[in-house]
Amino acid sequence: MKYTLLAVALLFLSTACNPGLVRQERLANKRPAADSTLYYSASHIGDPFLDSLKTDTARVSLVLTLYPPPPPPPPKFRQIEGFRVQLFAGLDSLNGRVIAGELQGVMADSVYFFKEKGLYKVQAGDYPWRHKADRMVLDLRKKGYAQGWVVRRLINVPADTSLAAQADSLQPQKDVTPPVEAKFQIQVLVTSDKEKAQGLAGTLRQRFQQEVYIQPAGTIYKVLLGRFAKRSEAEKVLKKIKQNGYKDAWLVY
Amino acid sequence: MGLEKKLLAAGLLLFLLLASCSPRLQKRERPAPPSPPIRVLLAEIASVDSLEFSGLYHLQTEEARYAFGRQAPKVFFRVDSSGFRIYNNKRFFQFRTTHRVSFNPAEPSSGIRYRGKSYAGRIALVYKNRKLLLIEQLPLEKYIAGVVPAEIFTNKSEWFEAVKAQAVCARTYAYKKMKSRQNADFDVYSDVRDQAYGGTGRQTLLGNKATEQTRGSVLYYKDSLAHTYFHACDGGVSEAVEDVWGQKNRPYLNSRQDVLNDSFSCRTSPVFRWRQTRSMAQLDSAYAFMFGHGFSDSTVSDTTRIALSLRVASRTPSGRVRQLELRYGKEKRILSGYAIRRFLAWPLGGYLPSTLFRLEKKGDKLHIIGGGNGHGVGLCQYGAMGRSEKGMRFYHILQSYYPGTHLEKVY
Incomplete structure (x- = not known):
């Protein structure tokens, strides 16, 4: 009886421990009984989208609407014959730009930097009368810009001249004649x-x-x-x- | 019967039991035959580039070999017309254009990191046309394990059979390339020019298992390798190969409905049906993008209306658009093939998901109602995933997408 029990125990132990048996059992669990599920596929299925493609020959039209550009705003300035103080004319654009930048800090009048006839120019002010330009030359000379001279050219004046005319009428006329200089x-x-x-x-x-x-x-x-x-x-x-x-x-x- | 005899009998029985049950004693596993090596072009270096080693690599030149990766993991390449240089802060090598060198992994765990991806194979460097070709040489099976996760989803075990089918497709394609490009410097590109290859870093458990279980299996049609084209989703009906690329008719790549039971096999795909909207301004930009000029920026002196009309001029038997007729102002154009998908794409420069669509006008917008994603030839990946979920095995999936072909083990 003792030995029979021992033999059964040994048998149980060897079966439980055998990795081969365990692995076979796991594989058997995983593998489906049938190799592949039997399947069937219908020969043709009606689908509203796919069917609609066969009869789709319609032309689709979209319209691009283009509008003309808005009219340009009225000009702020008009050009008349006048005078400016020119402080620089040369081939050196950098130097000209530096002078223009300095002048903008020094004077209240407008400063222009542009290229004309192959030369870079720095011009200041818009003066309808020569004596005002001469005065500005002297003012600039005092501020250290001794190289200024007066040039005659087209200048910008406000397009709406009603205010400018008013300002001119208020100005006393004595400015027109330069004072005699005791120099x-x-x-x-x-x-x-x-x-x-x-x-x-x-x-x-x-x-x-x-x-x-x-x-x-x-x-x-x-x-x-x-x-x-x-x-x-x-x-x-x-x-x-x-x-x-x-x-x-x-x-x- | 004596006690000893009983014991002897029990011992014999035990031994017999052990011997019969243990598979190790019963059958010895034979090592699998090695898979053939494939050469994958990782990059063409035109001027400067670098890569990083993890683990020991040997730089094999014609005369000697040099250890890399232990002390200075990073290495740099510089390419010019006279040849190429390999250097880091420890070493400097100058090679002429005719030199052929390679980095060989010295340990099983050695790998490299290049442009954010990891690779583990042998890296050969070939100078060609003023460029340095960086070619990874590795067994075909390892390459397939890097391709499969880059081409199909491998995150759900229900799709395992579809992943296996994809592995067979990828292997067939690569094997075909290996045969046809034997005299070239490399077999396949690592991007969409051939198949997307993600390296070892992209590998997944399911992808590796699928590759292992289909080891050496390729798809044959009659006595030659099959053309295993595949795409994301066919929208319910596949396309014949001669209607897409103008190739000759292949009976296993014809147009047919992709049906399982009483429904389309890729019905659950997010791109099975889609709808996109285009405004007139978008279409004008697309027109300018393709033909060099639009009309929206032209200056007019009075309010002008320019009509853009689209019409599907002809369709292939599967219902896909073959020719799209376009009239814009006084210009008339006919688009076909990929130009249709490029013209209707938004954002510009991309592609419309597929040519299986119909056009509608709603208000002042153009609606594109379509189905599927991709060219529609061959295996539909979402369809394969749907079939896998229903319990179909991978060879039946391949059978349904490439009817008339058969599997063969080439190694």
Whole structure:
């Protein structure tokens, strides 16, 4: 009895442990009984979409509607004959652009940078009258742009001139005639010492009975004497000053 | 009977039982014959490129071999008219145009990473037409395992039979290419010019299993390899091969309804039926894209109306559009083949899903009502998946899409 039980136990153990048997069982579970399911397919199926294709010969038309472009807005400016201050004309576009950029910060009038007849040009302002352009040349010279000159060309003025005409009528007419310029002066001394310049100015005022100006230029001060409309007048005074010991004095204008 | 005899009998019985049940004792598994090597063009390097090693690789030149991948995993290529250079921060090699070198994997776990994909085969470098060809050489079965997941969904076990059918199609195509391109530098491209190949990184469990179970099986028609074209979804009716590419008529690639039981086998596909809408502005852009000029940007002095009319001039027996007649203003054009799918595509530069469609006008819009995705020749992938879900085996799936063909084991 004991040995029979032992044999059964051994048999059970060997069956349970045998990997071959286990694997066969797993495969048997997975594999379907039939190799492939029997299937049937209908010879033809009616389908509304596929059937509609056979009779589809209609032409489909769509319309593209194009509209004319809107009329251009009325011009803001019209062009008339006038004057401008030209500050640059050359082949160097970069230099011109830099000058134009600087000017835009300096002056309130419009600044133009463009290419004309092979040259890059920088022009400023739109002046119907020559004297206004001349005034701007001088103003720019004071601001350090000594190279400006007046050119005659077409300028932009507002298309609606009613406001401009009004402005012109309010302006006094005296601007039209330029003031007589007393431009000759005698420069007596150039120094960096302000007190020395002021002292000399007092002395000169007393001795020669002339107006004396102290003109600062950077770190130095120029002591300038008088304002003369004619060169001959100025030279007379200059001679007198030189005789009185200020031998370095010379004429400026 | 003595006790010893009983014990002996029990022992003998046990031994017999063990011997008969164990398959290892019964049958020895023979190693599978090796699959033939295939050469896959990974890239054509025109100027500069790089790849990264994971694991040891040997650069095999004509004279010697050099270890790569241990210290500096990255390696760079530079190609010019005089030849090519291989370098990294440790090594520098200059090769002339006639040199043929290769990177050989030194360990089973060695692999490379190139443009975001992983590969594990031998990398051969061939200089041709001022370009460096990067060619991976690997057994055909491993290539198929990289192709199958890139071409069909492998994330559901119900589609296993469809994946197996796809593996057979891919193998047949690659095998055909290997036979026909024996004298070329490589057998197949790794993109849509042949078959999309994702490398080892793209492999999936189901794809590998399907490849393994169909090992060496290819599809034959009579005594030559079959043309195993396939597409995503045929919309219920497949297309004959002569109506798409103008090839000669092949009896197993004809036009027929793709039916299982009483319904279409790809009915559950998301692209079985689709509907797209085009506005007049979109169609004008498409016209300008294809023919160089449209009408929407022309300047007119008065309000002008230009009519665009579309008409299906002819259809193939399957119902697909063969010719599309186009009239725009005074211009008349006739589109055919892929030009139809390109013209009606949105966004521009793509393709309309298929030429199985009908046109309708609703309001000021054009509606395109269509079915299926792809050219429609040969195996329909969604249809194969549907058939697999119904319990069809892969050879029956292949039978229904390529009737008259048969499977053969070539190795």
